[in-house]
Amino acid sequence: MLSTGSAARGSFEFDSIDAEYADGVDGAIQRAFHEGVTKPFAIIRIVTTPHRFEEVAGAPGLPGHWFALEIDKTGSATSIPTWHAQLQPNGFPAHSRGVTTNITYLGTDRDGGPAGPVPRSVGAAVTKQATVPIVVIAACALPSSPNAAQTIASVLGSVTGATTLRVRDVGQASFSSLCDKDGKAVLHYDVGFPISFNGHTSPNNFDLDETEKPPIVLSHWDWDHLHAAFLHPHLMDCVWLVPDQKLGPGAARLARILAAKGRLLIHPAGTLTAFPNGEVAHASGPRASLNDAGLTVRVALASGRSVLLTGDVDYSFLAHPSIGSLNYLVATHHGARFASGPAAIPAPVRESGTLLLSYGKRNVYRHPHPDAIKLHTRTGWVYQISTARNGTQLRGDREVN
Structure with a gap:
């Protein structure tokens, strides 16, 4: 939290991957997790009140919760100010400012896989987005280290x-x-x-x-x-x-x-x-x-x-x-x-x-x-x-x- 009181704002940061790499098509996500590949990865920072975040996303911004973030350079008066840093070979040295126009709650990996409320989107997009956490969670598993x-x-x-x-x-x-x-x-x-x-x-x-x-x-x-x-x-x-x-x-x-x-x-x-x-x-x-x-x-x-x-x-x-x-x-x-x-x-x-x-x-x-x-x-x-x-x-x- 950045301040106190009823209107206290929080800094919500997301370790992210571009959606086109996370849909499981042709094993793209598996190829992304290697040294030398940086393009799909980003850190997203959103500053807003916890109440406002949950109001837009349909779920609180807590560790283990997965969200689909739609980000643009400009938006409406209700859009949320957002900072986007894309991974470079030397990490995250620079960022750009834009807005988050929509947040969709995809589920939680609390039990090892997506669970919780159904995404609020409708139509064919629901099926596709619902598979994203499954693929990403599997790819994000910590590698084993025997003995x-x-x-x-x-x-x-x-x-x-x-x-x-x-x-x-x-x-x-x-x-x-x-x-x-x-x-x-x-x-x-x-x-x-x-x-x-x-x-x-x-x-x-x-x-x-x-x-x-x-x-x-x-x-x-x-x-x-x-x-x-x-x-x-x-x-x-x-x-x-x-x-x-x-x-x-x-x-x-x-x-x-x-x-x-x-x-x-x-x-x-x-x-x-x-x-x-x-x-x-x-x-x-x-x-x-x-x-x-x-x-x-x-x-x-x-x-x-x-x-x-x-x-x-x-x-x-x-x-x-x-x-x-x-x-x-x-x-x-x-x-x-x-x-x-x-x-x-x-x-x-x-x-x-x-x-x-x-x-x-x-x-x-x-x-x-x-x-x-x-x-x-x-x-x-x-x-x-x-x-x-x-x-x-x-x-x-x-x-x-």
Whole structure:
């Protein structure tokens, strides 16, 4: 939500594929999910009130719901302002503005296939549109990764010597690295970069050493947590530890590329994997929520100081057996509001820990939210630093050890 009150607006974002590729004709959709093919994929952003969206679509805009969106350059006074970003080889660097003239609810994949209200369109179009979710859902299934648990344990077993946490300045996105004494990354947690809607928050320069290919723990399959892989393709040669989640078309394309390279490892739901001085846990939130069913990492640096990386998980869904008091906490969801109360926020060591926030100035989601900042402060996280410019503090990477 972008505001509060009875007329509060929300940002609805859709990981999309062009309809002509999704009708199942001649296996077009299967050919689309490969490296080098970008044309069918897009991100659509609609800003309106939840009531207005449901009024037009016939169903709420919730994760797992599938819609057919009709978008044009212009429309009537009742059309909904819309932003459209088409996938390019380097991700989503640009977008165009138009309007959504019609939204048709196609069903939900909550039970693995379309269900729920019948689409409101009439005639032959109903039959054709009703098959679209079946074809797309099948194509978006997360590829399997045999013996993932054993391989994950082996991969994480090599993650040693972390002396520094570097929260990278990637604007409105998430990209953190555990680094050794020489500054080399031994583990990436998320590899995000802003898509075009928040492109104005991107840093002027963002360079990565292409010889560094540490394991990547992906918190969840949102674009602001994985988009850097398109700007820096060597990241696709890293081993990715990912949560088992329902994917949109664009995310599924990336998953298939990684699987084809033998780089995709699915972390078993509800499990915890220990590695030297750390652990990866699968959050306990509802599977339909990408944010709250993601992967989180707790690690002790060489100094003995403790770090918790949370992605976008609400603190109430953290699944580490014993978090204890922390020296460093990377605030969940870029400092956005969260549903749980202050009791769920992990405690700082002697009320002198450091809260780190990764966000971009003037982002379209209005992160961080003052309410979330106040809750962290009340819980003892008084010292707070962000990757964005804040007062006299210039933007940049933040390192703690």
